[in-house]
Amino acid sequence: MSRSNPRVLNTLERAGGFASAQEVYRLMQREGQSIGLTTVYRALQSLVNDKIVDILRREDGEAIYRLCGDSHHHHLVCKGCGDTIEIEGGAVEKWAKSLAEEHGFRDVGHTAEIFGLCSKC
Amino acid sequence: MSRSNPRVLNTLERAGGFASAQEVYRLMQREGQSIGLTTVYRALQSLVNDKIVDILRREDGEAIYRLCGDSHHHHLVCKGCGDTIEIEGGAVEKWAKSLAEEHGFRDVGHTAEIFGLCSKC
DNA sequence: TTTGATAATGATAATCATTTTCATTTGTGA
DNA sequence: TCACAAATGAAAATGATTATCATTATCAAA
Numbered sequence: 218m219s220r221s222n223p224r225v226l227n228t229l230e231r232a233g234g235f236a237s238a239q240e241v242y243r244l245m246q247r248e249g250q251s252i253g254l255t256t257v258y259r260a261l262q263s264l265v266n267d268k269i270v271d272i273l274r275r276e277d278g279e280a281i282y283r284l285c286g287d288s289h290h291h292h293l294v295c296k297g298c299g300d301t302i303e304i305e306g307g308a309v310e311k312w313a314k315s316l317a318e319e320h321g322f323r324d325v326g327h328t329a330e331i332f333g334l335c336s337k338c
Numbered sequence: 339m340s341r342s343n344p345r346v347l348n349t350l351e352r353a354g355g356f357a358s359a360q361e362v363y364r365l366m367q368r369e370g371q372s373i374g375l376t377t378v379y380r381a382l383q384s385l386v387n388d389k390i391v392d393i394l395r396r397e398d399g400e401a402i403y404r405l406c407g408d409s410h411h412h413h414l415v416c417k418g419c420g421d422t423i424e425i426e427g428g429a430v431e432k433w434a435k436s437l438a439e440e441h442g443f444r445d446v447g448h449t450a451e452i453f454g455l456c457s458k459c
Numbered sequence: 460t461t462t463g464a465t466a467a468t469g470a471t472a473a474t475c476a477t478t479t480t481c482a483t484t485t486g487t488g489a
Numbered sequence: 490t491c492a493c494a495a496a497t498g499a500a501a502a503t504g505a506t507t508a509t510c511a512t513t514a515t516c517a518a519a
Binding site: 376377 | 466467469470471476477
């Protein structure tokens with residue numbers, strides 16, 4: 218029962234591999250594709266199950282879906298102006314991996330974001 | 339206009355310094371304290387502004403408030419059974435600090451969570 | 460003490476993402 | 490063609506959060 222609707226996956230790809238369910242839905246609507254919001258949610262959930270996309274959270278709690286295989290990176294976010302800088306997370310990758318192993322976890326992912334005030338704010 | 343209601347702060351402390359707004363509210367209700375949900379949200383928001391608490395997100399997107407000054411730690415969460423292990427994040431602290439400095443950020447915080455399947459799941 | 464301005468409170472309604480329900484449609488094999 | 494399971498999507502339900510707005514508490518000045 219793979220509900221990984223290819224049109225949804227395709228839209229997520231074209232959205233830069235990083236979008237919320239609502240955004241994917243609105244984008245497909247705008248393009249004239251006929252699809253229901255429910256199906257978008259189901260397709261994304263299915264893609265998550267199949268480990269084709271990751272799920273993260275925006276600051277306001279909205280879920281955003283990230284295509285796996287996208288170059289994995291983290292964010293440095295300014296609490297003042299909202300500016301976001303993509304950063305590498307080498308140290309974090311190693312940290313997450315070694316700790317997970319240490320506790321016998323498998324199939325491991327992680328999130329890591331840094332926030333503060335940028336020099337302008 | 340400090341709305342940092344001391345009863346809310348006190349309740350958050352007694353909840354282990356780590357709870358959602360709804361939980362703080364329910365706890366106060368159960369204890370017979372008379373308070374409105376709105377006030378709980380406002381008080382927590384105010385505490386965030388005053389940098390007395392941090393705000394993070396549960397996996398389901400619900401906001402949880404963490405008392406600053408609590409011994410800072412991270413979580414290793416099992417996606418299967420929800421089990422959570424508190425872990426040290428030395429490597430992450432350094433990573434966050436050095437990257438923030440590098441980009442001229444100040445007043446810096448961070449989140450980092452690891453999730454996977456524990457040995458039982 | 461009375462008055463008045465201002466801030467705090469909380470019940471209620473509105474918002475918004477997400478999930479559930481359920482009837483309908485589609486695909487597929489017999 | 491028929492039957493049946495899977496997929497779809499409209500509409501309603503859910504649940505956290507936020508906005509409204511009338512009421513109440515505070516407190517300084519008259």
